[in-house]
Amino acid sequence: MRVLSVLIIALVAMSVTAKEYMPSYFEVTKRSVMKTGNGKATVKGNILDAHSEKPDIYGDILVTYGETVMTVKTSFELEIDPADTVQITLSSSSYDYESLTIRLYDVKANEAIQLEAYLVMYMVEAEKPVIYLYSDKSMSVDVKLDIKGELKFSYPTYKDGWNVTIEDDGSLSCDGKSYAYLFWDASYKQSDLVAKADEWIVVEKAKVTEFLENYLTNAGFNDREIADFVTYWAPRMMHDNYYRILFLEGADYDRAAPFSSSIKPDQTIRLYMVFEGWQSAKPTDLSKLKQTKVKRLDKGFRYVEWGGSELK
């Protein structure tokens, strides 16, 4: 009696305090060797979302086996050469899922293998978008967001919108209390924020603070907003040698979180930063970076918002 064996490789990061985390995985449901055939083996796989509440896989999946690459939706079929070890990689073309390396051992000629691959979706935290509202005259305004992700926390509490009065001293009144700004955070699918063709900027660790200051100044932010932004993000951008940064502005920001207000702002400044630690010998030449300089109005109703996400 023959026993197929050898199988699970579990290299799992276990920092002692880390919460339980399930990576993408696969299960072989059937293996059988046919009596006849062309000498190759076949693999049939179903691709599923590991979160049972979302059975449909989102976007295209790239299946890579040796030189073969194919784009599929929910299943694939491959002819492979018999070998001691066969490696097949599944990756999400929209970056929404953690990729999966399938290793099959002891693959025989004319063998038929069926498996199910469970992919885990990356969720991205949209952190600390804050909204500053300015007006030279006291005024009341309703602000609504259409957040594509899942709203997790807001302060003051978002109740299908915020009804805010901008007071003469610049403070915001909402539900009888004073606030300096409106705050929200949410959880997003990565592709809601990042598109494949986006242009990333790679910045050295030591230059991050200065770069952010300059970029935000040009984008129209004032000193106070820049300090809020820099003190929130820069301490988290001091660990890797380089950081890869993507800014979503205007329509790109609106794609993830369109907003509407009962009074149209005379000026709207919105900037969202997506970043991740990076290794690169080629940081972006920042002197060649083209950025339109925004002239900030000092009168009228102004809506200013920033937020960000760290990709993990």
Next chain:
Amino acid sequence: MKNLVLLFSLLFAVNTVKADQMPSWYINVDELDDSVQVGQAILKIDVYPANAKVILTNSRTGEGIKTNKNQSKTEGSYVFELDSGVYDMTIFARGYVSVERKIELKSQHFVEGHANLYEKIQERAIEHVVYKPVVYLYPSESTQISLKVMPVGKFTFTYPKYEGEWLVDANPDGTLKIGDKSYDYLFWEGVQSSYDVPEIVGDCVRGEETVNYLETQLDRYGLNYREKQDFITFWAPKLMQNPFNYIVFLEGEDYNKTVASHDCSYSFDSTIKLYMLYQGLDTEVESRGQVECSVKREGSVYVEWGGGAYDQLIKEDQL
């Protein structure tokens, strides 16, 4: 016997821990064995190091299988005869990183696995991040102020840049000018190896009660709406992820001794220094209340707040 084997492979890359420092767990064999009774299963586990212990808990009944029961052991190898079902398995040894897995034992199956534990990296000096102390200054008249902050640990980030001191033109409305730039606060972040907490008082607060609780406390300590909002929007999203938090406020002199003291050229009427330590908990513990507030906010004001996670507030035996 069918030669169907459950196969799967879990592979993922990790940022900080190297592959050779991770524990690994492989199932070599999972097969139907006619000699095993229906409703039973045999689990054989080889462990490295040989003195590693295995704990199995039946996920459904919670029954624990620890030692000597239905189990034979030779050096570095365990054999368990068990009811079929799902088990929570922990394999551990002193000085090694534990393996924790769920394992399914099917009826009449023989399962053989290998656990390879890796040595813990030399006990690293634990560093506690001192998050976001921010300093707000509200003098009675516009004046230049020199502020020196002496952290118990060390700075990791400052903004605006701290160069032996912060030298600012401060105004009664709280705006601080350095050159042509204006700031609402001075920011620093640091690390220190531990917190020498004078006396553990504090409150256990349910995750969803975080915002209400902090609002009440910060009002009590005299923070204004801007400072309060900065504090709450920074901490609430973190604390709300835990079912409960044990929260301890350190203020005044306790802040000076435990986190950072300061030296300021301007003499403020009131100085409010407030530091929040918290520990996330799965279960509720008794609240003991917070310290009385020693300062009343009036006249010219110095405000500094910060905080950090600290898992030494509630010891395991108190849970």
